[in-house]
Amino acid sequence: MRSPHITRRTLLAGSAVLAAPSIVRAQAAAEIEFYFPVAVGGPITKIVDSYVADFMKENPAIKVKAVYAGSYTDTLTKAVTATKAGKGPQMAVVLSTDTFSLIDDDLIVPFDTLATTAEDKAWLASFYPAFLRNGLIGGHTWGIPFQRSTIVCYYNKDIFKAAGLDPEHAPDTWDQLTETMLKTTKRDGANTSIWGLEIPGDGFTYWLYQALAIQAGVELANAEGTKVFFNEPGCVDALQYWLDMSMKHKTHPQGIVAWGTAPRDFLEGKAAMIWHTTGNLTNIRTNAKFNFGVAQLPAMKRRGSPTGGGNFYLFKGASPAQQQASLTFMKWMTTPARAAQWGIDTGYVATRPDAWQTEAMKQYMAGFPAAAVARDQLQVAVPELSTHDNQRVAQSLTDELQAALTGSKAAKAALDDAQVKATRLLKPYAG
Amino acid sequence: MRKETLQAWALILPALLLLVAFTHWPAVATLVDSFYTTPKGSRPPRFVGLENFTDLWTDPVFWRAMHNNAIYAIATIPISIVLALAMALAVNTAIPGRALVRMAYFTPTMLPMIAVANIWLFFFTPDYGLFDQILAPFGGGRHNWLGDTATALPAMIAVAVWKEAGFFMLFFLAALQAMPPDLKEAANLEGSSRWNFFRRVTLPLLMPTTLFVLVNAVINAFRLVDHVVVMTRGGPDNATTLLLYYIYEAGFRFWDTALASTLTVVLLILLGLLAWLQFGVLGKRIHYR
Numbered sequence: 001m002r003s004p005h006i007t008r009r010t011l012l013a014g015s016a017v018l019a020a021p022s023i024v025r026a027q028a029a030a031e032i033e034f035y036f037p038v039a040v041g042g043p044i045t046k047i048v049d050s051y052v053a054d055f056m057k058e059n060p061a062i063k064v065k066a067v068y069a070g071s072y073t074d075t076l077t078k079a080v081t082a083t084k085a086g087k088g089p090q091m092a093v094v095l096s097t098d099t100f101s102l103i104d105d106d107l108i109v110p111f112d113t114l115a116t117t118a119e120d121k122a123w124l125a126s127f128y129p130a131f132l133r134n135g136l137i138g139g140h141t142w143g144i145p146f147q148r149s150t151i152v153c154y155y156n157k158d159i160f161k162a163a164g165l166d167p168e169h170a171p172d173t174w175d176q177l178t179e180t181m182l183k184t185t186k187r188d189g190a191n192t193s194i195w196g197l198e199i200p201g202d203g204f205t206y207w208l209y210q211a212l213a214i215q216a217g218v219e220l221a222n223a224e225g226t227k228v229f230f231n232e233p234g235c236v237d238a239l240q241y242w243l244d245m246s247m248k249h250k251t252h253p254q255g256i257v258a259w260g261t262a263p264r265d266f267l268e269g270k271a272a273m274i275w276h277t278t279g280n281l282t283n284i285r286t287n288a289k290f291n292f293g294v295a296q297l298p299a300m301k302r303r304g305s306p307t308g309g310g311n312f313y314l315f316k317g318a319s320p321a322q323q324q325a326s327l328t329f330m331k332w333m334t335t336p337a338r339a340a341q342w343g344i345d346t347g348y349v350a351t352r353p354d355a356w357q358t359e360a361m362k363q364y365m366a367g368f369p370a371a372a373v374a375r376d377q378l379q380v381a382v383p384e385l386s387t388h389d390n391q392r393v394a395q396s397l398t399d400e401l402q403a404a405l406t407g408s409k410a411a412k413a414a415l416d417d418a419q420v421k422a423t424r425l426l427k428p429y430a431g
Numbered sequence: 432m433r434k435e436t437l438q439a440w441a442l443i444l445p446a447l448l449l450l451v452a453f454t455h456w457p458a459v460a461t462l463v464d465s466f467y468t469t470p471k472g473s474r475p476p477r478f479v480g481l482e483n484f485t486d487l488w489t490d491p492v493f494w495r496a497m498h499n500n501a502i503y504a505i506a507t508i509p510i511s512i513v514l515a516l517a518m519a520l521a522v523n524t525a526i527p528g529r530a531l532v533r534m535a536y537f538t539p540t541m542l543p544m545i546a547v548a549n550i551w552l553f554f555f556t557p558d559y560g561l562f563d564q565i566l567a568p569f570g571g572g573r574h575n576w577l578g579d580t581a582t583a584l585p586a587m588i589a590v591a592v593w594k595e596a597g598f599f600m601l602f603f604l605a606a607l608q609a610m611p612p613d614l615k616e617a618a619n620l621e622g623s624s625r626w627n628f629f630r631r632v633t634l635p636l637l638m639p640t641t642l643f644v645l646v647n648a649v650i651n652a653f654r655l656v657d658h659v660v661v662m663t664r665g666g667p668d669n670a671t672t673l674l675l676y677y678i679y680e681a682g683f684r685f686w687d688t689a690l691a692s693t694l695t696v697v698l699l700i701l702l703g704l705l706a707w708l709q710f711g712v713l714g715k716r717i718h719y720r
Contacts, residue, residue: 073684076684077683077684080686081683101686104471105471105686190572191572191573192573201578201667202577202578202663202664202666202667203664253557253573253575253578254575254579255575255578255579255667256575256577256578256579256666256667257575257578258552258556258577258578260552261556261557264556265558268559270558270559389685391684391685392684392685392687395680395684395685398666399492399666399668399669400668402666402667402668403667403668405667406578406579406580406667406668406670408580408668
């Protein structure tokens with residue numbers, strides 16, 4: 001037999017259950033697990049952990065377990081594997097472009113079926129439409145914008161000045177961009193000490209390429225995610241321009257520039273301009289030892305950048321109480337004040353217009369006007385390439401783009417091949 | 432059943448259970464899966480016979496992966512074994528700081544591959560990475576080691592050899608230490624040259640160890656892909672896609688279990704053939720004491 005002391009405590013606890021069943025049930029059920037990725041430099045995990053700790057202080061009935069799950073791909077893999085094994089997280093942050101695949105695999109729950117009060121509906125409508133678009137499929141809202149980004153041009157003002165260019169003005173058009181690249185590229189003999197521009201070509205190749213394609217006036221896929229237009233003439237122009245940067249003008253390193261190398265080269269003063277995610281803004285701001293500027297991407301036929309980054313998703317398998325708790329957590333994480341703080345802490349774009357009206361954000365922008373560039377670019381932003389079987393379709397484009405960038409295929413041939421591959425992959429969905 | 436037989440079964444039961452649960456059962460399940468389509472949402476898997484294999488036959492990425500893996504194996508296996516043997520012979524003699532050198536050779540084995548890959552990522556960075564900095568005084572110029580289809584796979588091979596050689600050295604060193612010293616004395620009395628002694632005595636006595644190391648090297652040539660995940664993700668344009676990496680992509684990124692199972696079956700057959708070749712053919716020619 002156990003000691004009477006424990007028996008008494010057990011009894012007490014038992015009577016508490018009888019006295020306040022609803023609270024106890026809420027406490028027992030509202031344990032939620034949440035997977036998130038880190039795709040940019042900086043102490044993102046620490047920031048997320050501190051938010052979660054603050055949330056639990058304010059909402060003692062809900063216990064949130066935030067699990068750092070690696071890159072975006074890793075996070076998706078872990079969340080899907082765990083969900084298929086019946087041990088999945090209740091929510092996760094994964095790429096906005098994986099929405100189709102998650103729906104096709106029957107893994108997520110649309111928000112509009114849960115967030116039904118007037119207040120909830122207002123919350124769903126409070127985000128920038130450009131960020132919501134990837135998650136709007138079949139009349140449902142499947143993703144809540146969280147760590148969202150676009151591509152911007154970071155440029156080194158000191159190099160611009162040395163090259164006799166206006167350091168307060170980045171190129172507005174492709175013609176100006178070519179001219180700027182030629183002026184800022186610095187060679188001594190066979191070696192290039194400063195590259196005019198670096199566009200990363202591994203990992204997210206299709207994303208960076210999409211920016212060029214948008215500027216050339218083409219969209220890569222239809223809204224239903226069933227058709228791609230990889231070999232349209234505009235697409236070929238876009239890729240040809242990227243190839244010309246390195247092979248014709250010699251202003252961009254040959255071959256593939258790594259995702260992580262571009263910002264490092266920029267910080268080392270070896271690249272006058274780089275195109276990179278806004279998610280790197282805080283990293284570059286902290287580490288740049290020179291004056292730098294942030295600008296919208298230039299235009300050929302139009303300006304534009306794809307949106308990028310991750311949404312909150314609600315996974316199937318969560319109990320109703322867990323779903324409500326997850327919703328509470330997401331709402332807390334996306335209040336105007338917190339969206340603003342998250343933007344300031346990381347460089348991701350604050351996901352709703354009212355976040356930019358908060359005091360904290362106004363102060364931040366006053367000291368660092370560059371932060372608003374990404375927001376302003378949202379006016380011309382296009383949803384990131386997203387189709388059914390998205391990882392594979394994007395990979396077929398990435399493979400062919402890399403083939404062109406490494407010089408083994410011409411632009412047109414590479415994109416023709418990508419079109420054939422992607423069309424074959426999408427055949428089951430074409431209907 | 433006789434009491435001894437029962438006892439024998441009881442004794443091997445734990446090992447048998449583990450082997451069946453983690454080796455035989457998954458292999459059989461994979462084989463079965465390779466005859467079915469990938470289940471999608473509400474669509475259950477459908478039996479298609481050998482269709483997955485015929486599809487694989489026309490998959491260019493599969494052939495690319497096979498081709499890459501062949502080069503990867505042909506390069507890593509002999510280089511790492513010869514290097515391991517050379518290192519073992521070097522630290523088996525009395526040289527100053529022998530313990531330190533042995534430790535240095537063995538360090539790569541102890542470091543986790545993912546951490547190591549991140550360090551090598553820096554080594555391979557163009558311009559200010561370690562290799563370009565070393566080559567710079569000799570007019571090396573800029574090398575985009577990982578961003579060029581011609582150098583990306585050799586870069587992966589270099590990391591694998593660096594990682595493996597120290598581990599194999601350990602086995603060779605142990606075998607060398609176990610060799611009776613009177614053989615060396617006898618050879619000296621007979622006036623045999625060092626090369627002759629190595630070729631006629633050391634090498635034959637090392638053969639059992641070499642076979643063991645060879646088996647491990649072959650397995651590793653198909654198994655060691657962690658650094659590919661970190662450093663190139665199979666790129667550029669599948670230049671570093673190895674068979675196991677492609678299996679991972681198919682299984683856990685594209686969620687195409689049919690393709691992943693089919694690839695796994697191919698890998699199993701390949702490894703089975705190689706094992707048969709090694710033990711069946713080479714094993715017979717080796718002298719065990």
